[in-house]
Amino acid sequence: MTTSRELVIKTLRHESVKRTPRDVWYLQGIDIFRRDEFDKFIELYPLDFLKPKLNVPVSEREKPLVGLTGKYTDAWGCTWEVMQPGVIGEVKEPPLADWSALEHYKLPYDVLDNTDYSQVNPICTTTDKFVLPGSSVRPFERLQFLRGSEAVYLDLAYGSNEISTILEMLHEYYVKELKMWAQTDVDGISFMDDWGSQYALLISPDMWRDMFKPLYKDYCDILHEKGKWVFFHTDGNVSAIYGDLIEVGVDAINSQLFCMDIEELGDKYSGKVTFWGEIDRQEILPFGSVEDVRNAVRRVRNVLDKGSGGIIAQCEWGMDVPYENMVAVYDEWMKPLI
């Protein structure tokens, strides 16, 4: 019998698979407020992926969220504000809003250097699932959390020395983190950055290629060198850099397919990358009927699912997504291809 791990690897290799591997993402609020529904869902559709547990120390800078809303400060010194229970919130106090703070700013190596990975390899040995940890790697987003979004866009336009300095610091940190992961027995590692608005890239493709593509290439090389599969998540319309992501070595991309021309993506990139989901979470999943959801899954499968791998059944369960719609996604996805 094919194990979950074998199923995912076959999918990533674009080999014929008996069924599409399953993954699901969910907002923290689902875990807090809708755990019963989630457990019921997982019983119906067990996942093929497993995220290993880590012992991550608490940084001196961290100030936890007390209750479900309010402010908290992360290990990087970014202070977030949460208005709705169960969502990550927005950074409202970036520690490098004033560049004068950069001189004494320290990245959270206290966390990275003291993270306990000892439970990772035993899990990899005992599970037959595909072990896929996330990482903290998100250079563009972290820049925004550290500096403030508008300030980062202006820095990028000015080409300031400080933005290059902090980006180099971040890259060094991320390289170290990925090298640590690469030494473990996990199957793949994911990283992320949101690059698109609803209709276009946030910065010009040329700027992206000049400043960020080389960093991503380094990340992919580090992981591939140790035989790890590279997973990447990005939000928005990123069709302008889809080919670049594949070129640097990303094996599976999670993107908002419904912000883009799915048929065009299929024509251009089917067989070249694995589509790691997804189904529209801005309209269809929260507000659509079960039939709307089924139609959306059918559309994705018609274009991207040829029965020869290259697609993972995945979507994100937001607080306003009905249980029935979640079940419909996976029920439709598990039907045999016609």
Next chain:
Amino acid sequence: MSEILEKIAECIEKGKIDANSPHPPDMKGQDGADEYTRKALDEGVSPEEILADALVPGMKVVGEKFANGEVFIPDLLMSSKAMNAAMAHLEPFFDSGEVKAKGTLIIGTVQGDLHDIGKNLVGMVVKGGGWELIDLGVDVSPEKFLAEIEKHPGCAVGLSALLTTTMPNMERICNSIKENSPDTKVIIGGAPITEKFAEKIGADAYYPDPQGAVEYLNSI
């Protein structure tokens, strides 16, 4: 258009703030919107002409290019900075009433939502389109919108939301505005917002990009 007005429009379009600004690299060392606006006023060009024939058209080009995916957020922000540098010279004329804005847009991110970059981009382009902008910030209640509408008769309102979970609040605010001030035009926007949603909640318009909002405001 006179040469100096063309220069100002070019500075707005390319985001050249002043002589010290290194952006864009191909205009390094050249005067920017700041210096050219000062010079234009010194040469006797009327502030109204500067606004109507240089700033507004310059910002319109950037807004259209942004809508078409030819320029991106950093470019739009730099253009807005250049616009602000030019506008600083025109402020006294606005204060004295010699120059008048086309109208007023009250803008805010709806209650429960803290996201503001989309709203801010729309605000910049609207302001660049010759409109007075009143930005109420994020997490804005219906009461706050209504209080501000009362202070600015004839204004329009722009509502922004990024989260699907705050879209119901957008609907509540829109209903509240329409109940209390039926003639006030309401424009909505944000990543998950669609024309269909605008129709459903009775908003007057939805635009996926800032320039669309300006064109709509100019048409009412």
